[in-house]
Amino acid sequence: SQTIHQWPATLVQPVGSPLSLECTVEGTSNPNLYWYRQAAGRGLQLLFYSVGIGQISSEVPQNLSASRPQDRQFILSSKKLLLSDSGFYLCAWSRKSYQGYGSYGYTFGSGTRLTVV
Amino acid sequence: GQQLNQSPQSMFIQEGEDVSMNCTSSSIFNTWLWYKQEPGEGPVLLIALYKAGELTSNGRLTAQFGITRKDSFLNISASIPSDVGIYFCAGQTNQAGTALIFGKGTTLSVSS
Numbered sequence: 001s002q003t004i005h006q007w008p009a010t011l012v013q014p015v016g017s018p019l020s021l022e023c024t025v026e027g028t029s030n031p032n033l034y035w036y037r038q039a040a041g042r043g044l045q046l047l048f049y050s051v052g053i054g055q056i057s058s059e060v061p062q063n064l065s066a067s068r069p070q071d072r073q074f075i076l077s078s079k080k081l082l083l084s085d086s087g088f089y090l091c092a093w094s095r096k097s098y099q100g101y102g103s104y105g106y107t108f109g110s111g112t113r114l115t116v117v
Numbered sequence: 118g119q120q121l122n123q124s125p126q127s128m129f130i131q132e133g134e135d136v137s138m139n140c141t142s143s144s145i146f147n148t149w150l151w152y153k154q155e156p157g158e159g160p161v162l163l164i165a166l167y168k169a170g171e172l173t174s175n176g177r178l179t180a181q182f183g184i185t186r187k188d189s190f191l192n193i194s195a196s197i198p199s200d201v202g203i204y205f206c207a208g209q210t211n212q213a214g215t216a217l218i219f220g221k222g223t224t225l226s227v228s229s
Contacts, residue, residue: 006159034216043221044160044205059216090159094217105150105207106217108159 002027006091006109013116019064019078021112023091026072031093033074034106035066038088050074051096086116123206123220130196131228138223139190140206149182149189150207150217160205164191196227 006023035047046059048066056066067075092106123140152160164175166182179192206220
């Protein structure tokens with residue numbers, strides 16, 4: 001069966017410090033991978049998605065970046081955190097859906113609660 | 118860009134009551150999905166709908182894919198305290214490589 005691992009679960013970082021959040025998927029190959037951010041009590045904002053190694057699409061311009069160095073590894077990074085980067089970060093994966101076929105849906109990790117102080 | 122309008126934003130109900138929430142869009146979707154997120158956790162898929170008019174149940178949950186393919190609803194019957202959480206609708210077109218679009222969520226509170 002497929003599993004998705006996301007760590008750390010919580011993180012408190014000072015403003016201006018770097019960030020690295022990691023997400024890995026097991027039990028599948030060539031998945032689509034996604035990073036979402038959720039502000040307190042709010043909806044899900046898509047930050048990045050990747051359809052393959054080294055292929056990253058950015059949905060929202062910001063001081064965050066993403067990388068996919070391996071097929072089942074997705075990393076969210078920042079060189080200098082801002083207070084506004086605080087939030088709940090979720091990684092997700094999905095099988096690839098093709099034109100004319102329905103989505104398989106996304107499976108989410110358990111999230112990382114980031115507080116920038 | 119495409120948007121999903123999910124309502125209501127929040128609901129406060131008594132245990133045992135039925136709940137109904139819905140999502141609408143100006144765009145046509147090929148897939149509608151409903152997720153539940155509990156505090157401090159990632160969303161979990163509840164129901165997936167793939168055909169216009171489709172009605173699908175998962176225990177006390179029932180969801181329907183609207184005939185126009187622009188809306189969907191989720192009903193919860195006889196609510197219990199563990200139903201609390203944020204419920205998200207999500208839709209996807211049939212274009213390859215496009216991401217799911219999520220509604221802003223309905224926060225459900227159940228008092229016993």
